Amino acid sequence: xxxxxxxxxxxxxxxxxxxxxxxxxxxxxxxxxxxxxxxxxxxxxxxxxxxxxxxxxxxxxxxxxxxxxxxxxxxxxxxxxxxxxxxxxxxxxxxxxxxxxxxxxxxxxxxxxxxxxxxxxxxxxxxxxxxxxxxxxxxxxxxxxxxxxxxxxxxxxxxxxxxxxxxxxxxxxxxxxxxxxxxxxxxxxxxxxxxxxxxxxxxxxxxxxxxxxxxxxxxxxxxxxxxxxxxxxxxxxxxxxxxxxxxxxx
Amino acid sequence: xxxxxxxxxxxxxxxxxxxxxxxxxxxxxxxxxxxxxxxxxxxxxxxxxxxxxxxxxxxxxxxxxxxxxxxxxxxxxxxxxxxxxxxxxxxxxxxxxxxxxxxxxxxxxxxxxxxxxxxxxxxxxxxxxxxxxxxxxxxxxxxxxxxxxxxxxxxxxxxxxxxxxxxxxxxxxxxxxxxxxxxxxxxxxxxxxxxxxxxxxxxxxxxxxxxxxxxxxxxxxxxxxxxxxxxxxxxxxxxxxxxxxxxxxxxxxxxxxxxxxxxxxxxxxxxxxxxxxxxxxxxxxxxxxxxxxxxxxxxxxxxxxxxxxxxxxxxxxxxxxxxxxxxxxxxxxxxxxxxxxxx
Numbered sequence: 001x002x003x004x005x006x007x008x009x010x011x012x013x014x015x016x017x018x019x020x021x022x023x024x025x026x027x028x029x030x031x032x033x034x035x036x037x038x039x040x041x042x043x044x045x046x047x048x049x050x051x052x053x054x055x056x057x058x059x060x061x062x063x064x065x066x067x068x069x070x071x072x073x074x075x076x077x078x079x080x081x082x083x084x085x086x087x088x089x090x091x092x093x094x095x096x097x098x099x100x101x102x103x104x105x106x107x108x109x110x111x112x113x114x115x116x117x118x119x120x121x122x123x124x125x126x127x128x129x130x131x132x133x134x135x136x137x138x139x140x141x142x143x144x145x146x147x148x149x150x151x152x153x154x155x156x157x158x159x160x161x162x163x164x165x166x167x168x169x170x171x172x173x174x175x176x177x178x179x180x181x182x183x184x185x186x187x188x189x190x191x192x193x194x195x196x197x198x199x200x201x202x203x204x205x206x207x208x209x210x211x212x213x214x215x216x217x218x219x220x221x222x223x224x225x226x227x228x229x230x231x232x233x234x235x236x237x238x239x240x241x242x243x244x245x246x247x248x249x250x
Numbered sequence: 251x252x253x254x255x256x257x258x259x260x261x262x263x264x265x266x267x268x269x270x271x272x273x274x275x276x277x278x279x280x281x282x283x284x285x286x287x288x289x290x291x292x293x294x295x296x297x298x299x300x301x302x303x304x305x306x307x308x309x310x311x312x313x314x315x316x317x318x319x320x321x322x323x324x325x326x327x328x329x330x331x332x333x334x335x336x337x338x339x340x341x342x343x344x345x346x347x348x349x350x351x352x353x354x355x356x357x358x359x360x361x362x363x364x365x366x367x368x369x370x371x372x373x374x375x376x377x378x379x380x381x382x383x384x385x386x387x388x389x390x391x392x393x394x395x396x397x398x399x400x401x402x403x404x405x406x407x408x409x410x411x412x413x414x415x416x417x418x419x420x421x422x423x424x425x426x427x428x429x430x431x432x433x434x435x436x437x438x439x440x441x442x443x444x445x446x447x448x449x450x451x452x453x454x455x456x457x458x459x460x461x462x463x464x465x466x467x468x469x470x471x472x473x474x475x476x477x478x479x480x481x482x483x484x485x486x487x488x489x490x491x492x493x494x495x496x497x498x499x500x501x502x503x504x505x506x507x508x509x510x511x512x513x514x515x516x517x518x519x520x521x522x523x524x525x526x527x528x529x530x531x532x533x534x535x536x537x538x539x540x541x542x543x544x545x546x547x548x549x550x551x552x553x554x555x556x557x558x559x560x561x562x563x564x565x566x567x568x569x570x571x572x573x574x575x576x577x578x579x580x581x582x583x584x585x586x587x588x589x590x591x592x593x
Binding site for chain 1: 263264266267269270271273274277278279281282285286287290291293294296297298299300301302303304305307308309311312315392395396463464466467468470471472474475478479482483485488489492493495496497498521522523524526527528530531534535
């Protein structure tokens, strides 16, 4: 290692020899992979498969920060004391990059009836439509979800009983239910899919056996709130593609 | 001149990286070929796993960024001034400082570690770390929104902030005698916790600004890589629990006093939710009453699967146990009181 000269006296080329440090290469790989996955989510518009619209800002922020981190590490990849990669550090980085692989390799998908059987139903009355919102305009599944949880909401829903509605969701089968019934389910996501809670309405009058679990459908019919349930007496059910934004945001 | 021995080591290093890369490619190919959509539980697992990390990684990076900035740009003298505060004020001040740090709880762990290394009293740093996820304005706002229109709104919001603050200080108080060396775990190789960490390559021939920037990115990537691997493990466990343990499993104890509060704490541990959104999930457990829901909201941001693994990697053995005991006891007592007053 050269000891000639001082910091102020040397030009960059004359400094002590530096070579690429393998451990920093690995750091770049980790940062770069995660930056790539966030850019992928943005470009392929897949953010809504993982996050609520409230937290979607995390993706571009992460993309930019990780890119900055990656570039910063890349520009300082040379070191006078390069550190080798140990087996342990390699597997540690492998672990960090593993989720990147799962997000990139898996086809786009959303939570379905399996998750619905394991998760609680949305019960927070506060965020969703007030009774005033329920009283006017088109009814949405969020109105249904929130409405059932407060006295005023229930009253507002009862006022509109019998009206025509259009709900989109996926089919969930209740084991004991008759063949011409199914639950129409949608998930509400506040932050990320991990906190998903379900909203359900009971669809009756469906063609028996025609719709399988996890199929996305649009149900048109008249709705009737009944205790803790909302029943939709269907007049028309059509298969639809999974929506671009499969999760609702409260 | 590099000796042959160094060259051999470097050679061996890239070999490990090569194996790792091959393993990742094989895993990706397997996922692609054996489409897990056919197995509902597996797809559910990967969706929850991916979403937990997509949400958390930017915050880990933010935490690493703040931590690196503290290390490189904040002089030690600032922390020395903080320790001049009268002792009884140090923990409350640290707790309240948490309100200025609106980051998912994972982000506060690397920052706390850095504060301790820089010389902040360990108990104050721990109080800050535990209080930040409960006191920050985003969390308070989302709690307000989740409970709006319900008559337990103010007990929940104020109870969460107040009880969280007290419990964080209680943990700080319990570990108040521990020094930096007793508290922090060494990262691989070092024999003791350094006064502040040097990047081994910073040499006196670099200009000062370049050294700082290089050092900054060195610490940033170091913290990111260190925390990231444990976050991934935590997310795996949390996703597995969410996939295989139905949330209704605790429904049976909703009416039983004390047990219902402990059950909600257990659920918070399993679900490992971000404190910015857990209020909506807590609110969905209407059958559990104020005490149970509050326990979920106070316990979760301080102790959960993800955090447990991060704490285990950052702090010495025994720290996590201490935190669990103090937080459980404090939350239980506090929630029982609130249940009595407002239930």
